[in-house]
Structure formats: C-alpha cells, structure tokens
Amino acid sequence: MxxxxxxxxxxxxxxxxxxxxVLSLVAFTGGAIVGLAILFLRISKGKAARVFASGYIELFxxxxxxMQLFLSFFGLSLLGIEVPAWLAAGIALxxxxxxxxxxxxxxxxxxxxxxxxxxxxxxxxxxxxxxxHVILPQALKIAVPPTVGFSVQVVKGTSLTSIIGFTELAKAxxxxxxxxxxxxxxYGFVALIYFVLCFPLSKSSQFLERKLxxxxxxx
Amino acid sequence: MGYVFDYSWLGQYSGVLIKGVxxxxxxILVGATFGVAxxxxxxxxxxxxxxxxxxxxxxxxxxxxxxxxxxxLFFIFFGLASIGFQFSETTAALTAMIxxxxxYGCEIIRAGIQATAKGQFEAGWSLGMSRLQTFxxxxxxxxxxxxxxxxxxxxxxxxxxxxxxxxxAAEDLSYAADFIQSRNFRAFETYIVATLxxxxxxxxxxxxxxxxxxxxxxxxxxxx
Numbered sequence: 001m002x003x004x005x006x007x008x009x010x011x012x013x014x015x016x017x018x019x020x021x022v023l024s025l026v027a028f029t030g031g032a033i034v035g036l037a038i039l040f041l042r043i044s045k046g047k048a049a050r051v052f053a054s055g056y057i058e059l060f061x062x063x064x065x066x067m068q069l070f071l072s073f074f075g076l077s078l079l080g081i082e083v084p085a086w087l088a089a090g091i092a093l094x095x096x097x098x099x100x101x102x103x104x105x106x107x108x109x110x111x112x113x114x115x116x117x118x119x120x121x122x123x124x125x126x127x128x129x130x131x132x133h134v135i136l137p138q139a140l141k142i143a144v145p146p147t148v149g150f151s152v153q154v155v156k157g158t159s160l161t162s163i164i165g166f167t168e169l170a171k172a173x174x175x176x177x178x179x180x181x182x183x184x185x186x187y188g189f190v191a192l193i194y195f196v197l198c199f200p201l202s203k204s205s206q207f208l209e210r211k212l213x214x215x216x217x218x219x
Numbered sequence: 220m221g222y223v224f225d226y227s228w229l230g231q232y233s234g235v236l237i238k239g240v241x242x243x244x245x246x247i248l249v250g251a252t253f254g255v256a257x258x259x260x261x262x263x264x265x266x267x268x269x270x271x272x273x274x275x276x277x278x279x280x281x282x283x284x285x286x287x288x289x290x291x292l293f294f295i296f297f298g299l300a301s302i303g304f305q306f307s308e309t310t311a312a313l314t315a316m317i318x319x320x321x322x323y324g325c326e327i328i329r330a331g332i333q334a335t336a337k338g339q340f341e342a343g344w345s346l347g348m349s350r351l352q353t354f355x356x357x358x359x360x361x362x363x364x365x366x367x368x369x370x371x372x373x374x375x376x377x378x379x380x381x382x383x384x385x386x387x388a389a390e391d392l393s394y395a396a397d398f399i400q401s402r403n404f405r406a407f408e409t410y411i412v413a414t415l416x417x418x419x420x421x422x423x424x425x426x427x428x429x430x431x432x433x434x435x436x437x438x439x440x441x442x443x
Contacts, residue, residue: 062375062421064382066393067414074406078222152285159287163386170289183297191286191294198285 004180010189016172017193023158023168024197026090028151031097038102043109045127053102060099066160068092073164089161097154104150108143109135145212149205152198159194169193228403229412232395239395240416242309246391247378247424250316254377255370257317258324259359265325266332267354276325283322289383291315296387312384312391316377323373331362364436371428375421382417392416 042053060068072092076083112135120134162171173190177183264276283291295318296311306314335358343353363370385394396413400406 059418062379062418063414064379064393064417066382066385067396067410067417070396070410071407071414074410078407156285156287159289160383162289163383170287170293173290173293177293177297182301183293184299184301187290187294187298191282191290194286194290195282199281202281202285 017169019168024155027093027097028154030094034098035101039105057099069164085164085166089166104146108139145205145209152201232399235395239392243392251374253317254320257321261325262328266329280322280325288380308387308389312389320377327366327369331366367432
C-alpha cells in the first residue's frame, strides 16, 4: 500500500481548489450578467416581463441546487450532445446565482426613494437613462455588501458540482478520503480550505455593511 | 431525432417517491425544531452569555457559515465514523442539519436580541422578573417575532439544501429520484418530478412557517 503524507493530501486538495475558484468566478460573473437582465425584467413596466422574472426567481430559489444541476446535466444531454460536467455545472450555477442576485438587487433598487425616479423622469430621461444615470449608481452602493455576502453562497454552492462528477475541491476530497482511508483528516482539510476561501468574503461583507451604515447615519 | 417524454413509470414508483418525501419532511420538521432551539441557545450565549463562552460560540458559527453543508455532512458521517463515532445515515443527516441551522439561526436571532433596547431589560427587572423571565418574555419573544421572516427563509433554504443528504445514502426525496432514474433510465423526467415536488414542499413550508408565526406571536401591541 502506498503511504500518503499529510503534505500529499493537502497539496492535492489545493490543486483541486483551483477549480473551485475558477468555477466560483465563472458562476458569479455569469450570474451577475444574467441576474442584471432578470432585474431589468423584474422592475420593467410590462406585466409579462415581470411575471416571467418573478417566476424565474421563484423557480430557482424554490428548488434545490442539486436538482438544478441534475436537470442541467441530463437535460443538455437530451439535446443529443455529449455534456461535460463542467458545462452542466457552469450553466446551472450561473442560472441559480442569477436568481439570487436579481432578487438582492431588486431590493436595493426599490430602496431608492421614489422621488429620484420622478425627478429624473421630469428631466425627460427615458427608463434606461434613469437606470443608467440615476438609479443604478445609487443602488450599487447599497448593493455591494449583500452581493459580496452572497458570493460566499456561490463558493459553497460549487461543492455540489462534485455530485455530477466535476472534479473540484469536494470531489478531490472524496477521492483522496477513499484512497487514504483518513476521512477525518481529509474532510477537515477540505473544510479548512473552504473556510479560507469564504471567511474573508464574509468578513469584508460585514465590514462594508458597517461602513455603509455609518455613512448613512451621518447624513 | 425527437425525444419523447415518458412519465408512465410514475405509478410504479409512486411508493418510493412518497417514502422519500416523508423522510425529507421528517428531517426538516425535526431538524428545524432542534436547530432553532440550538440557535436560540447560541444567540443567548453570544449576546448575553459568559465572556469565555462567547468566542467559542462565535467560532462555531463562523466555521459552519463558511463551509459547505455537503462537507459538514461528510465530516460527520465519514470523518467522525473513522475516529469511532458511528451514526446511521438518517442520524448523521439530522445532526448535520441541526448544527447547520443552529449557526445560521444564531446570527439571525442574535441580530434580533441586540436590537432590543437596554431599557427593556431594566424595565423587566424593575417589574421583579428574574433574568431568565426577562430574557424569555421581554427579549426573546419580541426578537423572534421581528426576525421570524428571516428565520423562515433560512429554514426553507435548509430544506432545499437537505437534498444532498442522499449523498450519504439517507433515503430522502433526492435519494428516491436517484434510485428511480437508475431503474427507469428516464433521468430527466425523474428529476423534473422530484424538482416539482421540492418546489411544492418549499411553498407549503413557507405557508406553514407563516402559520406558526401567527400562532407563536399573536398580535402584540407592545411588540416593539
């Protein structure tokens, strides 16, 4: 039997953690783009667009991410293409992230006083111009802390992609635990690496929120 | 080449699905009850408890909130088993859910407790209430009422997250779906059905929690 040193375990986990980071970045970036589109639909004037957007949000927030991953994996293969796990994982995570970001950002847009809409409308701005020049710049400021906070959920969410066979940190942990017969150490390290990735994000979200609250109180 | 959807297996496997739904429901009902209780205890410890206890509870909360539920589950089921603490699949799943909700619940409830004005404590004591009575009637119940919506969302998130307990072979709804799709070779349809059941459960759970909120907190004029 081959002996595994602690360093062997940690080194291989860290190598796999790169894929967790890459997948998190892809999911977050893609989710932000799709989420922005859903946000525009959600607060648009057309009823059909609003119904579609809230249905989308309800569907993706009301079902397990695991089921979404399976549906993405098996659904894409119905189209007759060989689906690599990373593609199915990326698509499902992007759509899932988008539903949460759209809802978080809607709250931020709605927190902007109505007078801002009315004032900009009275200046003859169109809806897109209002969003671009008046609403979004102000909403962005209050959106940063909860958005950073949600990024922690994205990093943790990527662990589920191990179940459809994408080799990232959680999957590597399973493989190494099975090879070394040391699940306590291996999953301990896996948890530690996730913690190192997530904790700074959580803390900076809290820090930004406190800073924002102070800024608001000084008005 | 068109794909023909086939749901004819539903009748044959409805028993398996119902058994899976039952475990998912049981896990969330028991898990949420004990998880909220743990959350209350931790929130008390973190906000008002002895000084030596506060950093310990704080560490627990941060570790749980910054690691994936799947890894917590694996650590409890595989990791602890390897050093001599063996649990059944269902017990491990339930334990992981309670520990997970305990940490999130702690942060949510603590926010409610810390929003209680100091004068409220003093008012409670001046009425001759003991510390425990003051905590329960003056601090905790109004706090819970304030944060009930946030706590409810967290419980729904936990129910959806519990789908991964199938990975340690706890026989919940997602396990039932895995089992069925390995027999009928209709993976997409099977997961569609399971997903819709989860959606229905999430909607029902939200309504149930709203009802529980109404029961626990009948309109209190002095809630704030």
